[in-house]
Amino acid sequence: MSNKNIIELRNVAKHYEMGENLVKALDCVNIVIEKGDFVAIMGPSGSGKSTGMNLIGSLDLATEGEIYLENEDIENLTESELAQLRGKKIGFIFQQFNLVPNLTALENVALPMLFQGEDEEDRLRKAEELLAIVELKDRKEHYPNQLSGGQQQRVAIARALANDPEVILADEPTGNLDTKSGEKIMVFLGELNKKGKTIIMVTHDPDLAKEHARTIYSIRDGKVESVERKVKNKWAKIKQNTCRRG
Amino acid sequence: MIKDYFKLATKNLKKRKLQSWLTLLGILISIATIFMLISLSLGLENAVQEQFRSLGTDKFFIFAKGSMESGGIGSNTAAVQLTLNDINTIEKVQGVKQVTYMNTGNGKIEFNKKIRYAIVIGIPLDNAEIFKAMSETSSFKIDQGRLFKETDKKKIMIGSKYAEENTFGKKVGIKDKLLINGEEFEVVGILQSVGNPSDDQNIYMSFSDFKLIYNSGERVDQVIVQVNPNENLSDVAKKVEKKLRSARGVTEKTQDFEILTPEELLQSVNSILSIITGFLLSVAAISLIVGSIGIANTMYTSVLERTREIGVMKAIGAKNLDVMFIFLIESGLLGLLGGILGVVVGLAIGKVIEVIAVQQLGTTLLRIGTPWYLFVGCLVFSFIVGVLSGLIPAWQASKTKVVDALRYE
Numbered sequence: 001m002s003n004k005n006i007i008e009l010r011n012v013a014k015h016y017e018m019g020e021n022l023v024k025a026l027d028c029v030n031i032v033i034e035k036g037d038f039v040a041i042m043g044p045s046g047s048g049k050s051t052g053m054n055l056i057g058s059l060d061l062a063t064e065g066e067i068y069l070e071n072e073d074i075e076n077l078t079e080s081e082l083a084q085l086r087g088k089k090i091g092f093i094f095q096q097f098n099l100v101p102n103l104t105a106l107e108n109v110a111l112p113m114l115f116q117g118e119d120e121e122d123r124l125r126k127a128e129e130l131l132a133i134v135e136l137k138d139r140k141e142h143y144p145n146q147l148s149g150g151q152q153q154r155v156a157i158a159r160a161l162a163n164d165p166e167v168i169l170a171d172e173p174t175g176n177l178d179t180k181s182g183e184k185i186m187v188f189l190g191e192l193n194k195k196g197k198t199i200i201m202v203t204h205d206p207d208l209a210k211e212h213a214r215t216i217y218s219i220r221d222g223k224v225e226s227v228e229r230k231v232k233n234k235w236a237k238i239k240q241n242t243c244r245r246g
Numbered sequence: 247m248i249k250d251y252f253k254l255a256t257k258n259l260k261k262r263k264l265q266s267w268l269t270l271l272g273i274l275i276s277i278a279t280i281f282m283l284i285s286l287s288l289g290l291e292n293a294v295q296e297q298f299r300s301l302g303t304d305k306f307f308i309f310a311k312g313s314m315e316s317g318g319i320g321s322n323t324a325a326v327q328l329t330l331n332d333i334n335t336i337e338k339v340q341g342v343k344q345v346t347y348m349n350t351g352n353g354k355i356e357f358n359k360k361i362r363y364a365i366v367i368g369i370p371l372d373n374a375e376i377f378k379a380m381s382e383t384s385s386f387k388i389d390q391g392r393l394f395k396e397t398d399k400k401k402i403m404i405g406s407k408y409a410e411e412n413t414f415g416k417k418v419g420i421k422d423k424l425l426i427n428g429e430e431f432e433v434v435g436i437l438q439s440v441g442n443p444s445d446d447q448n449i450y451m452s453f454s455d456f457k458l459i460y461n462s463g464e465r466v467d468q469v470i471v472q473v474n475p476n477e478n479l480s481d482v483a484k485k486v487e488k489k490l491r492s493a494r495g496v497t498e499k500t501q502d503f504e505i506l507t508p509e510e511l512l513q514s515v516n517s518i519l520s521i522i523t524g525f526l527l528s529v530a531a532i533s534l535i536v537g538s539i540g541i542a543n544t545m546y547t548s549v550l551e552r553t554r555e556i557g558v559m560k561a562i563g564a565k566n567l568d569v570m571f572i573f574l575i576e577s578g579l580l581g582l583l584g585g586i587l588g589v590v591v592g593l594a595i596g597k598v599i600e601v602i603a604v605q606q607l608g609t610t611l612l613r614i615g616t617p618w619y620l621f622v623g624c625l626v627f628s629f630i631v632g633v634l635s636g637l638i639p640a641w642q643a644s645k646t647k648v649v650d651a652l653r654y655e
């Protein structure tokens with residue numbers, strides 16, 4: 001276990017029961033995410049990439065195997081401890097933006113800090129700074145339904161940055177946006193990566209992945225099909241850890 | 247933290263205006279009812295207490311046993327009777343300042359060729375002191391004419407209702423003649439209203455006239471004993487009780503008369519009052535249950551509608567308890583808001599009842615009482631009802647699985 005890894009999935013499986021059938025959404029997967037990397041998780045729908053994202057984002061716990069978030073095994077954490085931890089360490093960006101409709105842009109950005117117990121003055125000040133970063137300072141009093149999709153997603157980026165997390169986890173961040181807005185979002189993510197944030201992006205678009213990411217995990221049928229890494233602008237397959245059943 | 251939850255909850259309620267208002271209505275109605283009932287009963291209690299205070303704290307009452315239960319005061323059918331003899335006994339007890347008494351009967355009153363029935367009260371006029379005490383206890387205040395004189399014969403004083411046109415189709419005035427049970431009486435005085443419509447229809451005559459037309463002999467219906475200023479009322483009452491027992495030849499067990507002190511009277515009136523209030527409140531409580539089901543229903547809908555939002559909040563770090571609090575405070579605020587409006591509406595309805603009671607019925611008994619603790623109590627109560635109604639929906643919200651909630655459409 002090296003310190004440069006921020007998230008590690010070791011021999012992880014996730015099974016669901018659907019009626020009498022056992023669905024193996026993920027079946028023995030190893031994923032290692034290094035600090036500061038820009039990782040794309042790719043795969044067609046139904047491949048298990050969403051399940052993978054949930055596990056990477058510690059939104060869900062594995063059926064088998066271990067998950068480490070900054071070298072901490074999250075398996076034995078309670079639901080609330082997990083919530084606190086991911087609130088601090090991971091910023092989420094969703095395809096559907098998922099802003100809270102009854103709150104203004106500013107309040108949405110400040111919300112994750114509320115759950116970490118920061119006082120209101122600090123929250124609003126930081127939220128305003130973050131909105132400035134995504135160039136939406138003038139829209140801070142707007143409600144989500146008064147903002148365009150691209151603007152909503154930028155608010156979501158600001159919200160993801162609220163607790164200054166190490167990792168930004170973006171699930172199809174451009175999936176609901178037109179090309180231009182999507183590009184702008186990707187520019188912001190790229191800049192965040194340059195500033196040292198680890199970016200994990202789930203996408204089904206290989207071009208987008210190749211353009212922005214440096215490591216690509218391809219998932220198919222619940223297994224990691226390949227891992228590629230960009231070295232000196234060339235993509236090379238790297239050897240995966242083989243799955244070891246405990 | 248809690249303050250922030252309140253802010254979040256207020257925002258949510260504002261956004262769901264119509265639904266919030268409809269939900270409020272249920273709580274509003276029940277809190278309004280509860281507020282009104284309690285405030286009217288408190289007012290009634292105050293009014294009763296005031297009336298007793300105006301009676302004075304130096305007097306107590308004696309009745310023949312059974313006269314209170316059967317047929318009310320002055321019922322001729324009461325098996326046991328107090329007599330003028332007993333008055334003599336009581337007068338001799340140490341500590342008694344003076345004793346007065348009265349008889350009551352139903353009278354057939356004729357005037358202007360119309361017949362009405364009213365309560366006729368006979369009071370002794372033979373002793374100026376006694377009559378003074380009498381007029382104090384009955385709070386006689388003359389509106390027209392004069393009070394009785396010791397020498398008055400076949401004269402009456404009448405309640406304020408007779409000075410109104412609608413009682414006999416014509417106002418009764420001083421020197422008018424009324425037929426009471428066939429005998430002619432002359433009006434010498436018309437009393438001021440005492441605020442109670444039935445008492446304002448009473449007719450007063452001398453004890454000897456009463457004896458004559460009701461053939462009541464030595465019977466005395468009600469005895470009023472005034473004690474000396476520095477005497478303890480209940481001590482004197484006990485002494486009187488003892489003396490009267492031996493004079494009437496009864497023991498504690500066979501005692502055939504009752505002594506009522508103002509405190510006892512007040513207690514029994516209050517206990518009747520609280521039984522009535524309690525009953526009405528339990529009816530109101532049912533409407534409160536319906537109201538709280540309304541809140542629970544709204545909260546359930548809200549939790550379902552906002553499943554995705556709950557998922558997002560949890561994803562960005564909300565603990566189960568955070569989610570639970572947000573929803574609990576929201577439902578508590580719904581309750582509180584309903585409570586505030588309910589108190590306002592209840593106060594308004596209570597005031598209207600008070601105005602109607604004073605103007606139309608002429609009674610000052612139906613006044614609303616509005617102590618601060620009634621307001622605070624109603625508001626705290628409605629908030630708690632709101633919180634309790636939201637308990638299960640909020641718990642359900644807090645248990646929502648993040649992954650499922652984020653997928654929820």
